[in-house]
Amino acid sequence: MINKIKDPGVGNASAQYAKRMLKPDGSFNLKYQNKPRKFTEAYHFLVNISWFYFFGLSFLVGFIINAVFALIYLLIGIEEITALSGSVVQDFFNAFFFSTQTFTTVGYGALAPQGWLSGMVASIESFLGLMLFAFVTGLIYGRFSKPRSAVRFSEHLILRDFKEHRAVMFRLVNDRKSVMIQPKISVTLMLSQPNDSGEYQNNFYLLNLERDAIDYLPTTWTVVHELDEESPLSGYSNEAIKKLHGELIIMMSYYDESFNQEVHKIHSYVLKEAQVDFKFVKAQNFNPEGTLILDYDLFDAIEPHKS
Structure with a gap:
């Protein structure tokens, strides 16, 4: 069942020319007008x-x-x-x-x-x-x-075949040498669509993920949403998905041992920027001594995906 939810806090109002809700750095794409300075x-x-x-x-x-x-x-x-x-x-x-x-x-x-x-x-x-x-x-x-998140999200959002269906996926990594304890993540799809009156409004869907929480994160984590019958994107072709006025709003939280408290990070991807039929290049491998190596230069690298 498609999990449509109420406004998570960004507002239902939209427009045909509306830009993305969040900037790539995770801050809200918002300008204040007539706001008193304090x-x-x-x-x-x-x-x-x-x-x-x-x-x-x-x-x-x-x-x-x-x-x-x-x-x-x-x-x-x-x-x-x-x-x-x-x-x-x-x-x-x-x-x-x-x-x-x-x-x-x-x-x-x-x-x-x-x-x-x-x-x-x-x-x-x-x-x-x-x-x-x-x-x-x-x-x-x-x-x-001030607590600051060390989460780094991949530059690309990927849309490709996955198991019996398709999937949208992205990955993230810890930019520090510390270990993230009990990271958890939620992904909300925001679709700007015209209503019966012809006015654009935002509709929100909480996406089911292959895994929405893990115990710890020393390396990378690829977050996967499968486009099965419970996905709001299942009825669209790859080309139609890229034409949607949609945005994935991501909320991640984890316990940071450096600050001794829970830290949060917000990020977003727009559907029109999704890379179709690509996959992430493997960023970790073992050296001859048997030590696991994480290559940050390969973190954002992608390559064509062959079905």
């Missing part, structure tokens, strides 16, 4: 952006803060820190260097505040620097300690 979301933003943007943003904020304080020192009078150079640009750089030394609490001693006003500003800046460094340190720890 300062409380800053932590979530800073923890989830890439390391490149995180450090780039950190250096930019640090530069702007020091530049602002350098201008303040110029307004107070650079002579309260060091002698006038006769050049505004050179005075600004002297103020900027002093600001950097104060902000980082390095204090080389070559430049020092000599008036009460510059000393007060320097005190405020050094306190601000300590606060921001503590904040950035907490963010770095949060980024390192």
Whole structure:
């Protein structure tokens, strides 16, 4: 019996020109409009952006803060820190260097505040620097300690003959050397189809899998959905399946010994990208010493399948 289910959370609304629901990286293909910005979301933003943007943003904020304080020192009078150079640009750089030394609490001693006003500003800046460094340190720890899945999904979705029927299949692998404990997976087929009114809507089907859970995963796992009489795709030809406005939404979870907790990973494939009559190249074999070898260069490799 075909297992049609209710909306799992992505919504029933669709359109003839609707794009895939999930991006290849597992994030939802969603744009927010008129969404109010909240300062409380800053932590979530800073923890989830890439390391490149995180450090780039950190250096930019640090530069702007020091530049602002350098201008303040110029307004107070650079002579309260060091002698006038006769050049505004050179005075600004002297103020900027002093600001950097104060902000980082390095204090080389070559430049020092000599008036009460510059000393007060320097005190405020050094306190601000300590606060921001503590904040950035907490963010770095949060980024390192945040549980992240090590699951890598195959680049290709395959559609080929399998046993007495056909099957769609993909495979996954652990990108770390740790072992995934009790991984389990569910695959939902989302089909965007017109209803009786001619409007497109999403229909959802929970697919039966050859295996939806294993005890541990040290190597690769090929996930197979057979197109038998209980499959919502059984009545379609290979060409018709590729023309369907359909997407496989995959949810995987497992216990990660590195983070000592359960970790989740979402991924998706669109049916139109399925490779017909191909199979995965074997990515593991034994060397002459009898040790099992997993070749990651072959993980995404496919070859023609001969019936």
